[in-house]
Amino acid sequence: MDWILDPALWASLATLTALEIILGIDNIIFVSIVAETLPESQRPMARRIGLGLALILRLLMLSALAWIVGLTAPLAEIQGFTLSWRDLILLLGGLFLLYKGTHEIHNSVEGDNGKTTAKAGAGLAGVIGQIIVLDLVFSIDSVITAVGMVEDLGVMIAAVVIAMAVMIAAAGPIASFIENHPTTKMLALSFLMLVGVALVADGLHFHIPRGYIYFAVFFSAAVEVLNLVARAQRKKAADQP
Numbered sequence: 001m002d003w004i005l006d007p008a009l010w011a012s013l014a015t016l017t018a019l020e021i022i023l024g025i026d027n028i029i030f031v032s033i034v035a036e037t038l039p040e041s042q043r044p045m046a047r048r049i050g051l052g053l054a055l056i057l058r059l060l061m062l063s064a065l066a067w068i069v070g071l072t073a074p075l076a077e078i079q080g081f082t083l084s085w086r087d088l089i090l091l092l093g094g095l096f097l098l099y100k101g102t103h104e105i106h107n108s109v110e111g112d113n114g115k116t117t118a119k120a121g122a123g124l125a126g127v128i129g130q131i132i133v134l135d136l137v138f139s140i141d142s143v144i145t146a147v148g149m150v151e152d153l154g155v156m157i158a159a160v161v162i163a164m165a166v167m168i169a170a171a172g173p174i175a176s177f178i179e180n181h182p183t184t185k186m187l188a189l190s191f192l193m194l195v196g197v198a199l200v201a202d203g204l205h206f207h208i209p210r211g212y213i214y215f216a217v218f219f220s221a222a223v224e225v226l227n228l229v230a231r232a233q234r235k236k237a238a239d240q241p
Contacts, residue, residue: 013155020142020163022214026195027054027138028167029188030097032175033104034127042124047171050131055164057139062156086140087203093137094199100130101193108186137199187224191217 028051035046074082142160178185194216198208 009152009155012152013159016155016159017162020159021166023138023142024054024163024167026192027051027135028171028174029178030100030134030192031131032171032178033185033188033192034100034130035175036179038124038127043175044172046124046127046131047175048168049128050135051164051168051171053128053132054135054139055161057135058143058160058164059157061139061143062153062160081205087205089137089140089203090199091203093134094196094201094203096133096137097192097196097199101189101196105186105189105193108182108189181228183227184224187220190220 031047031050035043035050038046073084075085075088076083178188194213198210198213201208
């Protein structure tokens with residue numbers, strides 16, 4: 001029971017939990033946007049299943065650390081470029097995010113013309129299938145971060161479980177906010193495409209510091225918040241006699 005009084009352990013748990021939550025933001029946004037194609041009654045279940053699967057994937061990966069290390073081992077070499085399983089998964093995941101983001105932006109822009117239906121819906125199984133694909137990609141980055149920061153498996157598992165509990169609790173409000181504010185949905189889709197570019201770059205061994213990406217996202221989000229406040233103030237002024 002000495003771990004209870006170990007400040008270093010608690011500090012590493014707090015740090016890793018915060019990082020896991022930050023790394024999970026893109027997962028929440030993706031799950032929220034994909035679940036929007038379902039009937040409203042099925043969306044909460046899809047979000048819970050999606051994030052629950054993400055938790056299971058992370059715990060399975062943490063329990064197989066040797067396999068995680070093996071993902072970074074060279075798989076093939078093409079004209080001096082070394083490709084690993086991790087690179088391949090990041091490449092495919094990034095391309096999928098770029099496709100999905102482009103498709104959803106097209107539907108959002110053109111879907112009201114009667115030519116395209118943004119809410120065509122892929123069915124619950126199709127949505128969960130898409131979530132599983134991206135959960136795998138997001139889980140790899142999350143677990144590799146955990147392995148690189150902490151040596152204690154118990155701390156890794158605790159941090160992942162706490163972070164996922166926070167994400168599950170936040171998924172509903174975030175999804176409602178995105179659904180009620182169309183401009184924030186466009187911002188979220190742009191964020192997903194930015195993450196897709198970063199994943200493709202990582203797969204090609206060109207690392208884009210995540211700090212740059214998150215700064216751009218938070219700056220854009222702050223501008224959007226100011227726009228929402230200004231819009232609310234204008235509406236309030238217009239409603240007054």
